Ligand SMILES: Nc1ncnc2c1ncn2[C@@H]1O[C@H](COP(=O)(O)OP(=O)(O)OP(=O)(O)O)[C@@H](O)[C@H]1O
C-alpha cells in the first residue's frame with residue numbers, strides 16, 4: 018500500500034485520497050439515489066407505493082446506523098414529478114412551481130417512513146438550495162453542510178429551479194448528486210438504484226450488464242441505450258448516465274444497480290469495492306485516470 022500511495026502521490030493525488038488504490042478506496046461520503054420506478058409507476062399521477070417506501074426506509078436505516086455525516090439520500094420524483102410535469106399549463110410561467118409542491122409532498126412521505134425507522138431524515142427543497150447558472154448549477158451549500166454536521170440525513174429530489182433567464186427549469190433527480198458533490202467530502206461514491214441491474218448491452222429484458230464505463234470515453238455505453246417512453250420527462254437511462262458521467266468527471270465513483278426493498282443490507286456500499294459481496298451486479302462509472310481508477 019505504501020508503494021501504491023507513493024505512486025498515486027507522484028501523479029498529484031494527495032492526502033486521504035491517495036491512501037489506497039483501485040477497488041480499495043473507501044468513500045468518505047455516499048450519495049444513494051432510489052429511482053422513482055422502484056416505488057411508483059411514472060404513468061400515474063402523484064401516487065407512490067408506501068409499502069415499497071417503507072421497505073427502502075428500513076434498508077436506509079440499516080445503512081446509516083452508527084454513521085454520522087457520511088450519507089445523503091435522493092429519491093426519484095416518480096409519479097409525483099413525471100405525473101405533475103405532464104399536466105402543467107403551458108401558458109403559466111410559474112406552473113412548474115407545482116413540481117416543487119408535488120415533489121416536496123413525496124419527500125415528506127419518505128421522511129415519515131424514515132422517521133418511523135428512527136432515522137433523523139430531513140426533507141430539503143432543491144429549489145431553495147440551487148439555481149441554474151451559465152454553465153454549472155449555482156449551489157448555496159451552507160445550510161446543507163450544517164444539516165450534515167448535526168447528523169441529519171438530508172433527503173432530496175429533483176425540482177423546478179430558477180434559471181438565469183428568469184424561467185423555471187426542471188432539474189431531474191439524476192442531477193441532484195452533482196449538487197451534493199459541492200458539499201460532500203471526497204472521495205464520494207454515488208449509487209443509483211433502479212429497476213435494471215445496470216446498463217444492459219443486449220436490449221430490453223436483457224441480462225448482459227456493462228461492468229465498467231470510463232467517464233472520459235463513455236460513447237459505447239450511450240450506444241447501448243434504447244429510446245425512452247414519451248411519458249418519461251427525464252430521458253430514463255440516458256439522463257441517468259449523462260449525469261453520472263458528469264459526476265465521475267468531477268471525481269466521484271458512480272454505480273447503477275438494481276434496487277430491491279427486501280434486500281438484506283446496503284451496508285457494503287460504505288465499504289471499499291474489494292470487500293463487496295461477489296454476486297453484486299452493477300455498472301460502474303469512474304474516471305479511469307483519477308484516484309478511484
Ligand atoms: N441499455 C439500457 N440498459 C438498461 N436500461 C435502459 C437501457 N436503455 C434504456 N434503459 C431504460 O432506463 C430505465 C431506467 O431509467 P429510469 O429513469 O426509468 O429509472 P428510475 O429508477 O425510475 O430512476 P429515476 O427516478 O431517475 O427516473 C430502464 O427501466 C430502461 O427501460
Ligand SMILES: [Mg+2]
Nearest residue numbers: 251252253256
Ligand atoms: Mg429517470
